[in-house]
Amino acid sequence: MNVEVCFTPHQLSLYPVQNSIVVVIDILRATSSICVGFAYGVDKIYPVESIEECVNLIQKHGFIGAAERNGEKLPGFVLGNSPFDYMNPALSGKTIALTTTNGTHAIYTAKKEKAKKIVIGAFTNQQSLLEWLLAQSEDVLLLCAGWKDKFNLEDTLFAGSMICLLKQHGYYSESDTAYASELLYVQAKDHIHEFLKNSSHAKRLAHLDIQRDIDFCLQSNLASVVPVFEQDYLYNADTPQPICNSLKMYAQ
Amino acid sequence: MNVEVCFTPHQLSLYPVQNSIVVVIDILRATSSICVGFAYGVDKIYPVESIEECVNLIQKHGFIGAAERNGEKLPGFVLGNSPFDYMNPALSGKTIALTTTNGTHAIYTAKKEKAKKIVIGAFTNQQSLLEWLLAQSEDVLLLCAGWKDKFNLEDTLFAGSMICLLKQHGYYSESDTAYASELLYVQAKDHIHEFLKNSSHAKRLAHLDIQRDIDFCLQSNLASVVPVFEQDYLYNADTPQPICNSLKMYAQ
Numbered sequence: 001m002n003v004e005v006c007f008t009p010h011q012l013s014l015y016p017v018q019n020s021i022v023v024v025i026d027i028l029r030a031t032s033s034i035c036v037g038f039a040y041g042v043d044k045i046y047p048v049e050s051i052e053e054c055v056n057l058i059q060k061h062g063f064i065g066a067a068e069r070n071g072e073k074l075p076g077f078v079l080g081n082s083p084f085d086y087m088n089p090a091l092s093g094k095t096i097a098l099t100t101t102n103g104t105h106a107i108y109t110a111k112k113e114k115a116k117k118i119v120i121g122a123f124t125n126q127q128s129l130l131e132w133l134l135a136q137s138e139d140v141l142l143l144c145a146g147w148k149d150k151f152n153l154e155d156t157l158f159a160g161s162m163i164c165l166l167k168q169h170g171y172y173s174e175s176d177t178a179y180a181s182e183l184l185y186v187q188a189k190d191h192i193h194e195f196l197k198n199s200s201h202a203k204r205l206a207h208l209d210i211q212r213d214i215d216f217c218l219q220s221n222l223a224s225v226v227p228v229f230e231q232d233y234l235y236n237a238d239t240p241q242p243i244c245n246s247l248k249m250y251a252q
Numbered sequence: 253m254n255v256e257v258c259f260t261p262h263q264l265s266l267y268p269v270q271n272s273i274v275v276v277i278d279i280l281r282a283t284s285s286i287c288v289g290f291a292y293g294v295d296k297i298y299p300v301e302s303i304e305e306c307v308n309l310i311q312k313h314g315f316i317g318a319a320e321r322n323g324e325k326l327p328g329f330v331l332g333n334s335p336f337d338y339m340n341p342a343l344s345g346k347t348i349a350l351t352t353t354n355g356t357h358a359i360y361t362a363k364k365e366k367a368k369k370i371v372i373g374a375f376t377n378q379q380s381l382l383e384w385l386l387a388q389s390e391d392v393l394l395l396c397a398g399w400k401d402k403f404n405l406e407d408t409l410f411a412g413s414m415i416c417l418l419k420q421h422g423y424y425s426e427s428d429t430a431y432a433s434e435l436l437y438v439q440a441k442d443h444i445h446e447f448l449k450n451s452s453h454a455k456r457l458a459h460l461d462i463q464r465d466i467d468f469c470l471q472s473n474l475a476s477v478v479p480v481f482e483q484d485y486l487y488n489a490d491t492p493q494p495i496c497n498s499l500k501m502y503a504q
Binding site: 007008010011014147148149150151152153156174175176177179180183184187198199200201203 | 259260262263266399400401402403404405408426427428429431432435436439450451452453455
């Protein structure tokens with residue numbers, strides 16, 4: 001099977017979307033936070049592109065609202081884009097309407113381009129994601145959400161780490177995006193926090209004091225979940241697991 | 253001054269083109285070959301997007317035709333995309349009409365997006381390019397031609413090398429494309445041939461037996477030229493220099 005990397009939703013139409021499972025990656029912070037939500041027992045998440053759609057879903061269906069733009073939680077919404085917002089047992093069984101700057105846009109771009117399947121990836125659910133992908137036995141397209149349609153480093157590093165893992169299981173890749181992602185990940189993996197300190201996203205979010213969020217989002221396998229997109233919403237396609245102790249510790 | 257990297261012409265509209273000097277980079281092989289042509293005294297090169305336009309210019313004005321698609325020289329044209337085609341003293345004073353898969357497309361995308369100035373960059377003319385850029389004292393946007401609107405590695409490595417040089421002269425950069433290009437270049441610079449062996453372009457062109465071309469295009473500073481795009485054509489904005497001995501040796 002083939003694994004490919006697309007650096008931004010802006011370029012997705014150039015890739016073989018319809019024949020692939022598209023893994024949507026927005027490490028800082030949408031896809032990391034979505035995984036935490038499902039680990040805490042969220043029932044469904046409706047990702048939407050606009051704030052208006054988000055408000056409509058809240059008003060019509062009583063969903064819990066989550067909204068972020070340019071790194072900041074929008075006033076009037078219960079949740080933002082921080083994984084710590086989602087570490088709340090009261091979310092168990094609930095449905096969330098979510099809109100973010102990049103992550104939800106990437107999900108909808110994959111939908112518009114008719115992805116075969118769409119799944120959410122982050123360091124937080126990496127092992128569960130890997131096992132699920134191997135069970136599907138399909139070509140994989142790793143879609144980095146980037147920042148406003150441009151390349152970003154943290155999503156690319158996660159894509160690189162997935163390339164390394166999938167290659168160990170017989171996947172191949174011939175593209176330069178995959179090769180560069182892998183090279184960057186291999187260079188970064190032993191000091192990934194340091195590596196990302198010079199990234200644009202870390203600088204952009206520095207004034208928001210989210211270092212705790214960044215540290216969390218770079219931790220692997222805290223959430224045994226596989227958020228799959230079906231029709232209009234995400235659900236956890238994995239067998240529900242108790243919240244792992246390492247994740248519980250963060251909530252304290 | 254700022255230096256920025258755009259990985260493909262497909263994304264150029266997202267970048268501050270109108271305020272920047274755009275450096276068009278197509279290492280394998282258009283911009284490397286253009287530099288060789290000017291080092292051999294070519295008067296002007298008209299880059300055009302289609303084969304039809306190229307044929308028109310040849311018929312109307314008697315220009316020398318150069319055409320490449322998918323790595324191969326097209327039948328009926330005097331020149332292809334190999335730098336060795338341009339190591340010919342008979343080209344001195346002549347005008348060429350050139351169309352290639354990626355390089356000429358990148359030049360025209362920069363023109364359409366209203367770049368402040370457009371200049372050609374390659375390892376072959378790196379030092380001359382650097383000196384010219386420093387003299388201009390403007391923001392720089394390094395535009396990788398890529399492969400059919402996708403990212404490629406060799407153009408990115410050259411962009412990374414330019415970032416390193418420009419930073420030594422006080423330029424700054426805040427984007428992740430610039431940061432990733434620099435990281436990849438620093439990782440590759442001591443074994444760049446080896447590094448590129450796994451790239452998609454090297455694999456794609458392997459059947460064409462152009463290893464000699466690839467080796468040549470990775471050599472620095474064989475051509476003291478600065479090909480600048482003005483209206484519809486490229487000319488050498490640098491003071492004409494005698495062909496350097498290292499370049500002459502290749503022609504033998």
